[in-house]
Amino acid sequence: MPDLPASHRLRTGRYAEPNRIYLLTTNTLDREPIFANFALGRLVVHQFRRAQDLGLAKSLAWVVMPDHFHWLVELENCSLRKLMRQTKSLITREVNVSSSRGGPLWQQGYHDRALRREEDLVKLARYVVANPLRAGLVEKLGDYPLWDAIWV
Incomplete structure (x- = not known):
């Protein structure tokens, strides 16, 4: 395989399937x-x-950390590429306007992991929203304001 930049290697073999998590x-x-x-x-x-x-x-489920986010989604009527491009672009615009900053906000690309149907979604959602605990940002999950999951 040729030596590609990390953002291009992330796209290698990427396939978005509607209704997939x-x-x-x-x-x-x-x-x-x-x-x-x-x-x-x-x-x-x-x-x-x-x-x-x-x-x-x-x-x-999702959690917004100080320098990244994790977002557990069921893909519906779009591709992963469109979802992430649009989401990152609109966040950048809103953040730049709200904070009087300019320029790019995100690293290129994103990481995606397609889940198998038999995986325990509730367990994965708990892992996602517990990110602030593991990072030492709070002692109790309820103390961190930027997370949610449909199971709680």
């Missing part, structure tokens, strides 16, 4: 902790809800 992760540029600011983190949440309202993907 995916765990999506993306990082801010240079892992800058933009979303340590609660108001800016809420802009990410707004775009997750917008994607669901538009019927692009059903949000099953």
